Every structure is written in structure tokens, then in C-alpha cells.
Amino acid sequence: xxxxxxxxxxxxxxxxxxxxxxxxxxxxxxxxxxxxxxxxxxxxxxxxxxxxxxxxxxxxxxxxxxxxxxxxxxxxxxxxxxxxxxxxxxxxxxxxxxxxxxxxxxxxxxxxxxxxxxxxxxxxxxxxxxxxxxxxxxxxxxxxxxxxxxxxxxxxxxxxxxxxxxxxxxxxxxxxxxxxxxxxxxxxxxxxxxxxxxxxxxxxxxxxxxxxxxxxxxxxxxxxxxxxxxxxxxxxxxxxxxxxxxxxxxxxxxxxxxxxxxxxxxxxxxxxxxxxxxxxxxxxxxxxxxxxxxxxxxxxxxxxxxxxxxxxxxxxxxxxxxxxxxxxx
Numbered sequence: 001x002x003x004x005x006x007x008x009x010x011x012x013x014x015x016x017x018x019x020x021x022x023x024x025x026x027x028x029x030x031x032x033x034x035x036x037x038x039x040x041x042x043x044x045x046x047x048x049x050x051x052x053x054x055x056x057x058x059x060x061x062x063x064x065x066x067x068x069x070x071x072x073x074x075x076x077x078x079x080x081x082x083x084x085x086x087x088x089x090x091x092x093x094x095x096x097x098x099x100x101x102x103x104x105x106x107x108x109x110x111x112x113x114x115x116x117x118x119x120x121x122x123x124x125x126x127x128x129x130x131x132x133x134x135x136x137x138x139x140x141x142x143x144x145x146x147x148x149x150x151x152x153x154x155x156x157x158x159x160x161x162x163x164x165x166x167x168x169x170x171x172x173x174x175x176x177x178x179x180x181x182x183x184x185x186x187x188x189x190x191x192x193x194x195x196x197x198x199x200x201x202x203x204x205x206x207x208x209x210x211x212x213x214x215x216x217x218x219x220x221x222x223x224x225x226x227x228x229x230x231x232x233x234x235x236x237x238x239x240x241x242x243x244x245x246x247x248x249x250x251x252x253x254x255x256x257x258x259x260x261x262x263x264x265x266x267x268x269x270x271x272x273x274x275x276x277x278x279x280x281x282x283x284x285x286x287x288x289x290x291x292x293x294x295x296x297x298x299x300x301x302x303x304x305x306x307x308x309x310x311x312x313x314x315x316x317x318x319x320x321x322x323x324x325x326x327x328x329x
Contacts (some may be wrong), residue, residue, distance in 0.1 A: 006034060013250045014038050019072035019083075019203035028074065038250040039200050040075055044192070049131035050080055051188060051195025051218075052110055053124070056096045058216030063304040064088045065311070067205040067214040075200060079123075079132030087308045089138060094150045097124070099174070101160040107177035112170045115143065115163045127170050187222050191283030193276075194224045197252030198285075201244075208241045211289070212301060212318040222283040229290045231298060231319055238289050242272055245287075253277045254285065 011025035017039060018025070029038070042050070057068050065071070069088020074081050084092065099109030112127040117140040124133040147161070165171045170178070178185055188195075198216060205214050211228035218224050238261070245251050255277040261270045272287040292298070302319045306312070 003034070010034075010038050010249070013247075014074075015203075016207045016244070017201040017204045017250055018074050019066065019070070019207075020074055024074075039252070041193070041252065042075065042080070042196060043130075044189075045126065045129040046079065046131045047192040047196040048189050049126045049129070049133065050199045051192035053097065053133055054195045054199045054216060055188070055218045056110055057092050058218075059096065063301075063308055065305065065309040067202050068216065070199075070202045073200055073202050079134055080200065081134040081136050083137045084135060085309060086137075089135075089142070090146050093143070093146055094154075098147070098150070099162040101162065101173060105173065107162065107173055109162070111162075111174040111177050113163050114165060114167050116167065125167060127165065127167060127174075184220065187220070188218065190281075191218070191222045191224060193252070193281055194283050194285050198224065198226065201250070201252070204241065204244055206314065206318075208244045209238070209289070210318045212298075212305065212315075224283065224285050225288060226285070227288045227290065229292060231292060238270055238272060238287070241287065245272075245274060245285075253281075257284070 007026065007029060010029050011022055014020060014025040014029060015022050020028070041047075054068075064087060065085045069085040069092055071083040071085055073083075097110055097113065098115075099107055099111055099113050102108050114125040114127050116123050116125055118134070120139060122135045122138045122140060122143045124135065125131065151161070162171060162174060165174075195218065205211065205226065205228065209228055209230070211230045213227075213229035215227040216224070217227075238259075242256065242259075245254050246256060253276060254274040256272065257275045258273040259271065270289040270291075272289075274285040274287070276283070298319050302315055305315060305319075
């Protein structure tokens with residue numbers, strides 16, 4: 001394989017995993033040694049922040065144009081850069097990420113998260129660390145308007161918006177919250193390599209599968225679970241996703257521990273169980289592929305996705321047969 005074809009192949013893989021345009025992937029990889037991974041592994045503090053963010057946004061909101069509302073994700077020297085679906089941003093920010101004090105003086109949201117601005121976009125930071133998640137397509141004005149509306153609707157006093165706290169340290173309420181949930185945060189840190197690895201490859205959950213619905217959650221144990229729901233037409237093909245997760249060039253150090261396939265039975269899941277390839281890092285990743293009944297009318301689901309801005313070619317691929325039944329967006 002020539003250097004040029006090798007670069008093109010790596011760019012194709014980066015695009016599949018991250019959602020970047022192919023030309024963007026080419027430009028990024030021209031500055032990276034051919035022997036380096038397509039997607040680098042971050043520092044531990046960056047891993048933990050990314051895993052905490054993914055755990056917060058992976059809940060029941062699945063009517064987005066891209067997995068969990070993330071159109072693209074790529075890493076640079078200053079942290080992880082995300083582009084969010086405009087429909088996803090307000091819910092993701094308000095209901096799942098921003099920390100504040102409740103009426104019972106409890107911390108809600110990501111304890112220690114701070115919001116700053118840089119180069120015209122919003123940056124999420126973890127207090128006391130160098131960890132950063134850049135929201136490249138969210139402007140400070142968009143953030144301010146969304147936060148202000150949230151204050152009004154949720155009755156959050158200005159001085160209880162914890163994301164406005166000091167960048168260099170956690171506030172006492174946040175430190176108390178983390179100390180009171182030591183087991184939870186300890187397990188999060190132990191398995192952060194899984195959450196961070198998934199977030200950096202989030203586009204794979206659409207591009208390497210025919211799933212129309214994506215959920216990610218971390219159980220209180222050391223297991224991360226990805227739940228993919230697909231139209232019940234044809235055999236459940238999970239080989240492509242499995243191979244990408246295990247690939248040494250753009251995977252993140254996994255080995256297949258076990259697999260169970262019920263791909264011909266509607267309503268029954270296929271599962272892939274993965275663990276650290278070296279056996280040294282704790283935690284497991286389970287991918288669950290749920291096949292809906294082939295006779296189910298998924299026109300409403302297609303309508304929700306179309307209204308959220310989903311690509312029509314992607315919709316035709318993941319929801320075949322639902323186009324005629326879909327309501328107008």
C-alpha cells in the first residue's frame with residue numbers, strides 16, 4: 001500500500017468514527033505520523049471528563065440527527081472538539097450537563113463543570129484540571145440565551161449556577177457531593193477509558209450500524225452499555241461494528257469476550273461483550289442490538305428524526321419501509 005492510499009484509508013476510518021468530513025480527516029492526518037493511532041488516547045483527567053460527559057448525555061433522548069446529538073467529535077492538543085445538533089443542544093445542556101444547586105442544597109449536573117468561551121465558541125472545563133470539551137458550533141450568545149431561559153423556567157438563582165464557579169478549584173458543595181459518592185466516582189475513573197473511547201468514536205454507532213436509536217449508559221458497576229435499536233428487516237449484521245471496535249488502528253484496546261446472537265428473532269437482543277485487550281484495565285463494554293418487529297410502523301420515529309435534521313439517505317438506510325408512513329416533518 002502506498003503512503004497516499006494508506007493516508008486515504010486512515011482518513012476514511014477517521015471519518016467513519018468521528019463524523020468529520022473526509023477532507024477534514026485528510027488534513028488532520030497529514031500532520032500525524034503514519035504509525036500513530038487514528039484517534040489518540042487522552043490523559044486520565046481528560047478521559048474522566050469525557051466519560052462523565054458521555055454518561056450524562058447518554059440517556060433517553062434519542063430523536064437526534066446523530067448519535068446522542070453529536071454530529072462530529074475530534075481531538076486536538078487542547079481537548080476534545082464536538083459539533084452538536086442544534087435540536088440537541090438545549091436539552092443536553094440544560095437537563096443533563098450544567099450543574100446547579102437544588103432547593104435541598106444538593107448538586108445536580110456535572111459537579112466541577114465550568115463554562116468559558118474561546119475563539120467564539122463555548123468550552124466546558126473541569127475545575128482544577130486541564131480537561132476541556134469544546135462545543136465548536138455553540139456561541140457564547142447561544143449559551144447565554146439558553147442558560148437565561150433555563151434560569152427563568154427552572155427557578156435557578158444566579159448564585160446557584162455552579163458552572164460559574166472558579167476554574168481552578170471545586171466549590172465546597174461540589175467537593176462534598178463527590179466525597180459523598182466516592183464509590184460512584186471511583187468506578188467512573190476506573191472505566192473512563194471506555195466512556196472516552198466511545199465518545200471519541202461516537203459516529204461509528206450510526207456509520208457502522210443500521211441502528212436508528214442510540215442509548216449509552218454506565219451502570220453502577222464497571223460496565224458501560226450501548227443499546228442500539230434497529231428496524232426488524234433482514235439479518236442483524238453486527239460484524240462491521242465489532243470489527244471496528246476491535247481494530248488496532250482506530251479501536252481503543254478491546255477484545256471480544258463473548259457474543260450472543262438472536263438476530264432472526266424480533267424483540268430479542270444480540271449482544272457483544274468486550275473487555276480490555278491487555279486484561280489490565282477494569283471494566284466491560286456491552287453492545288446490545290435490539291431488533292424491532294418487522295411489522296412495526298416506524299413512520300412516527302422517522303418523522304421525529306427527519307424533523308431533527310437527519311440525513312434522508314441515512315433514514316432510508318436505517319428505516320426502510322417507513323418512508324411512506326412518515327408524517328410530514
